[in-house]
Amino acid sequence: MGSLTLIPHNAHRVDVDGLAMLMHVPTTSLFEMDEVSRSVYELFRRVGVADAEMLRAELGEQFAPDALADCLQSLISLDILRDSADPGKPLTVQKVEDIPLSTIILNVNTGCNLACTYCYKEDLTTPAKGEKMSFETARAAIDLLLVQAASRDKVNVVFFGGEPLSNMPLIRQVVDYTEARVAELGKAVDFTLTTNATLLTEDLADWFDAHRFGLTVSMDGPRALHDKNRKTVGGRGTYDVVAGKVRMLLARYRSRPVGVRVTLTAGVTDVLAIHDHMINDLGFAEVGFGPATSGPIAVFNLQPDMLKSVFEDMKTLGRRYVDAAIRGENIGFSNMHQLLSDIAKGMKKAVPCGAGLGLLAVDKDGDLHLCHRFVGSNQPTYGNVTTGIDVPKLATFVETAQDRSAFGCKTCRIRSICAGGCYHESYARQNDPFAPVYHYCDLLRDWVDFGIEAYTRIMRANPSFFRAHLQPRSAA
Template sequence: MGSLAFIPHNAHRVDVDGRAMLMHVPTTSLFEMDEVSRSVLDLFRRVGVADADLLRAELGHRFAPEDLTQCLQGLVTLDILRDAGQPDRPLSIQKVEDVPLSTIILNVNTGCNLACTYCYKEDLTTPAKGERMDFATARSAIELLLAQAAGRDKVNVVFFGGEPLSNMPLIRQVVDYTETRVAELGKAVDFSLTTNATLLTEEIVDWLDAHRVGVTVSMDGPRALHDRNRRTVGGRGTYDVVATKVRMLLSRYSARPVGARVTLTAGVTDVIAIHDHLKNDLGFAEVGFGPATSGPIAVFNLKGDMLKGVFEDMKTLGRRYVEAAIRGESIGFSNMHQLLSDIAQGMKKAVPCGAGLGLLAVDKGGDLHLCHRFVGSNQPTYGNVTTGIDVPKLAAFVEGAQDRSSFGCKTCRIRSICAGGCYHESYARQGDPFAPVYHYCELLRDWVDFGIESYVRILAANPSFFRHHLEPRRATQ
């Protein structure tokens, strides 16, 4: 054996209740280390490079030669150890030759009846000035989706806005048309939308239920917190009407679990109180939090200690999640669901999300955007529903997104989970969709470590939790 070098950015150790867990960074796979592997890695962390003589001198008196050899071979296979003379392996860029869509997002109306102070939508306007998508455009978008998803058994159609329910006639037309088309093709379809809930009626709720349209409600917690930012165009708080509509929705709609989506901003950061109100008082199945850090009005963005405090509160809620999971219960904390799902599946991402690969968004004129967040922005579009996807242009973006080594992502321990972070957040904050979300990179690393600890504890105490709670959730998404 020649000299072996330690590749520290491919291995991350997390100790959990006396168990030494090794995350293989390139694949996010988790391994529990035995005494041999712990000792070998401790040695390499200390010296960096070791040959057979050093290994025998340091560890030969403690472990059998065959055990050391087997351990070294395993670490070499994982590229945690590498021949000291071997150069660094070049980044492998996955070429994009086609766009096998699974999801299309229809921006059905730029108008919204609310004027939420932190809204990121650059094309947002009042209801009277809203520009609605027409059925011809929507139909072409569905046909594009079905053509690009020829090899898929299921497609997803998402209605977005503005407030999507302000163009309910189009939503009905699209659902009817798509249900007919997928039946002809032997496929399945999943519909979903995010709404501020103010336009819900019993008739609309019953229709959504009958067609199994997934519903997420944007709501920011109890009245005092919700009404700080989520107001009408005239400036009135909307908590009372939203809470009333939500109770009606939850009493009539049973097709799928209904989740709440919370935007955390300066002054709206009480994660525990918000979760408890939305989950326990109003009855949402899940509550998910999105910290605002790059909105158009800086005063609402979370910075420094505020952002750190939010992550600490999310970990506090996460500990409650773990305690409940060990009892076989779920407290409906979406961020923990997603984190644990990524860890349980050994999530390996070359890009941060499916934008531009499995997913595209359509504006009122039929132009194709990376995702709904970019609709109305000055970022490039990638074709049109009538002319098709500009595959070379989109491929250049996605292939470029895979290499963020110039930003330092190459050696980050969560690079296969984060992959640089949200394109739109980077664009909105730094003007570059490829720039990492540096403002909370360290907080995200700590959040992933917390997820690993939580996963190991649940797995040790109640492994059936994942089968009973995470797998059914993925099936309904």
């Protein structure tokens, strides 16, 4: 054998309770290292390049030649070790020739009856000025979805706003139309909706239940925290109204678990207290936290010290999640659910999400956006529901997004999970959807390491947790 060199950006070691876990970065696959692989890997980490003579001198007395050869071959096959004369393969950009949609997001109204201080929506307005999507536009969007999803067995329709419940007549029409169309095609459909809950009624809750909607409520915690930012257009806090509506909904809703999305802002960062209130006082099935770092009003955004503190609190809650998982219990922390699902499946992302590929958002005029966050922004659109998707234009965006090596993503150890981060987060903060979310990078790397530790501990103590709780959630 010639000399071999370590490709450090293709492997990452995390030690967990005496185990040496190796993440294969290109695929996020996780391996437990034995004594041979640990010794070989650490030798290459120390020296960088080694040949057969050095390996024999350093490790020949500890391990049999066959064991060393098998280990080297495994690491070479994973491209963790490479012939030192081999420059490696250049980055391959997957060409985009079609847009195989699975999800369409309908922005059914620009109007909202709340005036949350951190809202990112650039087209948001008051209820009186709200511009509602017409049924003709929505129907064309569903037809476009079904054409682009011809090879899929299931499609997803998401209702967004503004406050989507302020255009319930349209939502009812779309559901009736879509259910009839998918039945004709032998497909299934999944409806989801995010709401501030203020307009919920018992009749609506029962109707959503009958159509098995996936519901998420936007709410920020106990009264003192929620009312800081989530106010009516007139400036009044909304906790009492929302909490009452949520209790009504959760008492009646049976078809699917209902989750809550919490936006963490300056002054609203008590992750542990918020989770406890949402799960134990209100009864939500899951709580997901979204730190605000690039909202339009900077005073509400989390600054670096706040963001670091939030991630530490999320890790504290994550440890409670792990302890509960080992007991076979699920405490409903959706950020941990997602992290562990990514690790369990072995992510290999070329782009950060399905925006522009499996998912597009439709505005009131039928124009197509990368996702719901871009509706109302100054970013380009990619066709219209009546004329179809501008495939060349969208393909150029997705192909460009696959290569962020100019920003340093090429050698990042979480590139197959993050892939550069949210397009909209980058656009809102840096006015460039391709620029990585640098303010998150170190924290996200630490969060993934924490996830590897959590995954390893749960797998050792109670592997059935994943089958009982994560797999059903992913399927839903």
